[in-house]
Amino acid sequence: MPGDAVEGLRIRDLVVELGFVDRAGLEQALEVQEELHEQGVNAHLIDVLQDLGLLDDDQRDQVVINQEMRLVLAEIPGGRRDHRPERWVTAALVPAALIGTPLGVLAAAAVLAIGAWLVRGQTWRWVALGWLAATAVPGTPAAAPAAAGATGTADGAPRELATTLLRAAALTAALAPVRLLPVAVTPMHYLVAAALALALLRRLR
Amino acid sequence: MMPIAVYDAVFVAAAVTLVSDRRGRLGWVALVPLIAAAAALAPLGDHRYLIAPLVALVATLPPVRAAAPALVLAAPAYGSLRAALLAAALFLVTVWLADGLDRRVEQRGAAPSWRGAPARFLVLAVLYAALLPVGHL
Amino acid sequence: MKGPFLRSPQSTRGLMIQVLIAATPALIAAVVRLGAPAAAMIVSAVAGAVAIEALVHRRQLGDGSAVVSGVIVVLLLPATTPPWLAALAGATAIGLGKAPWGGLGKNPFNPAALARAVLMVVLPAHFFAPMWRWDAVTAASPLSKEVGATAPGWSALILGDVPGCVGQAAPWTIVLGGLILVVLRTIDWRVPLAYLSTIALIAVVLPGGARVAGHAPWLIGDPSIHLFAGGTLIAAFFLLTDPVTAPMSATARVGFAAVAATATMAIRQFTPYPDGAVLAVLVANACTPWFDRVTVERRITPPRAKRSRG
Structure with a gap:
């Protein structure tokens, strides 16, 4: 996802900030993602969270929209996290x-x-x-x-x-x-x- | 206080557009003066105070990226549809000319402290002076 | 692509000397006609330009481009300009017209035209005076819209018996300077030819009905006043021919001059501005990247490689 590289805009930060997933749930999902990675499967965190039942469809949409929105806002004058x-x-x-x-x-x-x-x-x-x-x-x-x-x-x-x-x-x-x-x-x-x-x-x- | 002049608003909107990395829907932005002019003609009687917020709402509805220049272009009082059409055309032409000049300046290599936004502002300032007679049409 | 492009085997310093030689008759005519104030303006503008050049591009001082910018900007100033404003114009030509863009050969706008236009907006009172002081007489520019009923004749226009900017002291000297530049091949002859002929054509064919209410009647149908009054000749020979701000191909330069001429006439005929030559030069300069894109860059850019699948 485009915002993954930007601190504060990563899915792992957003799902916690928006209150959809708690820290324990996030840790669990990250562990599963790591195991899949070792097996050669590059699963995205948001898919893992959904597969684990920690995120429903509506919440997934909200996370994606929120990330996109923040990316856009970061790029218009005076936008968030933009201090140029x-x-x-x-x-x-x-x-x-x-x-x-x-x-x-x-x-x-x-x-x-x-x-x-x-x-x-x-x-x-x-x-x-x-x-x-x-x-x-x-x-x-x-x-x-x-x-x-x-x-x-x-x-x-x-x-x-x-x-x-x-x-x-x-x-x-x-x-x-x-x-x-x-x-x-x-x-x-x-x-x-x-x-x-x-x-x-x-x-x- | 006098509302901002149409010509001035076009250049402020162009400045906001040019400094944005991910500009969006310039065509929509150019439509905003026409919407504002059409709204001013609406038969609202004693409720004309609704025009400004309604135009602002419409201007910012679809494209979040284009909200900044759209709002600036919604600010002036357009005397007629012709004035709004002229503002829309001037906005698009100004952004187009400034983009071409910006590329040219990048290719030729501006002074380090002037690269990017300062050069863009200066290009717009010169275009403001050069196109000033259009403001009298 | 990287610029600037080498378009002439002549050295920059040599080119600048040629331009200075070409401008000398107009400068002499200005001093003879307007006296010490004109001399003070010339010295001030050149000093302003050279001072800023020394401050930001000391290495480029020797090429003489700052002196040329100072001289040309003086030709565009009203005859009543005080020396401090002439110095400011020279400084602006270099400080905003050249230095920010990376120095000589990189500026997108003609520095002298840029300085004139910016100062016109900043200090309009000095540029939009309804009456001009000329030969110790106060009179209006023939391009003003609301002047008296008699049209100046050809001789008055060519000899400079009509008020205008410093370069208008004797328009024939500008033509002489332009011809020197054409003979020396310093400038492309197509540019002044295309610019002046388009202006004449528009002046002749523009319908009388397009006239703005209150315009002097001779502004329609008679090309002489449009060719010799205002900044037309200076734009044709000294501003539009600047190789840095004009398009690269000869064909594009003709189109570029036609755009400038159309803008000049549009400003004169449809707006309250008496003269649009300098602003039209900037408009044409702004179109230069587009001209280069459609004429030169498109030809030298290889066709896009077909995207491979998979």
Whole structure:
């Protein structure tokens, strides 16, 4: 499976995290898998778990979907387990370009964090809820859903969502002086600023 | 506060798309402005506040991978179907041009600290300036 | 494939010297016509470009490309540009137009055009002034949409008696410089020919009904103003002919010039922008990878091996 090599996305971690299998059951399945391997049979852990009756069809589907979902989320900007600077710079780019005030971004972040916590684990629902909630925050109707989309941390991990959005807010604050220039600020200003910031960051490293 | 301009939203959506490793369903993303414009024409009377969340919901329903740019493109107020069509076309053309330039930059070997995302952002910034007249159509 | 591609037996330094020689008549005309401010602009832009080049690519200083970028960017600036902005333009041409992409021969956009376009967005007040200071007289560019009723004649256009950017001081000097480059085979003659003829063709055949309300009437049907006003000539001879940012095959370069011409005319006729030549160059530059893909790379890529079964 594609996520097997990624720590935290492995089937053995997911089945325990989702509460389908306990530690003892997992140990038993791993032993069976090892025995099969010695006999020359390369059985997948999820098949072994199912054959042992530890996982039903519905649970199997949930595990696979969950793994795929987390893989996808890891690859969209600011996604879970993705700490490359360009991701959170992009995450900052959207609110910075749309509203440009750190306070506005923080307000949006707070609303979205609450929304994420309320409907954790159900991506599109909380994004829509984020939108709904964001319309209640004056001055941020466009920024909040855009920030939600750009950060994409809709996998039910409020702490990581909050971290990403706080980074985005901090970067927005860093980019805020651009607004002090006596010129009309466009996304082009932020794109150039983001490119320069990333290049500088890499050079410093 | 003014809503984001259509032209600006297209480039922010393109930036979000280009920085994603596994982008999905650009065709669907390009449909979002049309959905938003069509929804704005819906006879909802006093319930127009429903338009924004409904468009957001529709935009994020099928493709999780494309949720980010789709939501950004759902944000502006499209004055007409023509404006939405123009935004959709501009989004696809921008991503296509930026992809081609990105490959070219990779082939030629950009400066080490500029490879990847910084070069992509810079390409988009130049395209933003070069295509600016389209924003006035 | 790896670039840049060697397309000429001439050395880079030799090419740059030829371009500088070709630009010299236009620079002299600018100084004669506009006086000390033009000289200050030229010095500032070149200094800005060379300073950034020394900072990021000290080894490439000797090839003279930074000086060329500084000189060409000056030709694209309004005549009223203050020296600090000219220096910023030169620095931007190298700092954003060349250095990030890996240096000489690797930039996807023409550095001078890039600098002009980026600064136009960053500091629009300096580039969208409704009236231009020209020969100590304030007047509007003939490409502006809302100017007076009389069309400038051929002689005024060729001699530069109409307001515009620094390179417009004497358009005939740009043509002279372009011809020098063609004779020396520094540039591909097809590019300016295709660009200028497409512009003339569109100007003639574009239906009057496509005119934007408020446009000066002479902008439709008369190619002369589109050929000699604005940045058309500079784009034709100095920007589009940059071998690094143009397609590799001759056929593609003709298509590339036609795209630039179409974009130039589309911007002039359908948007409020008075001149689209520089932006059109960037649009054409952005299409270069596609031109190369359909003309060169497809031919040299071997057919995909049939996938074996089992």
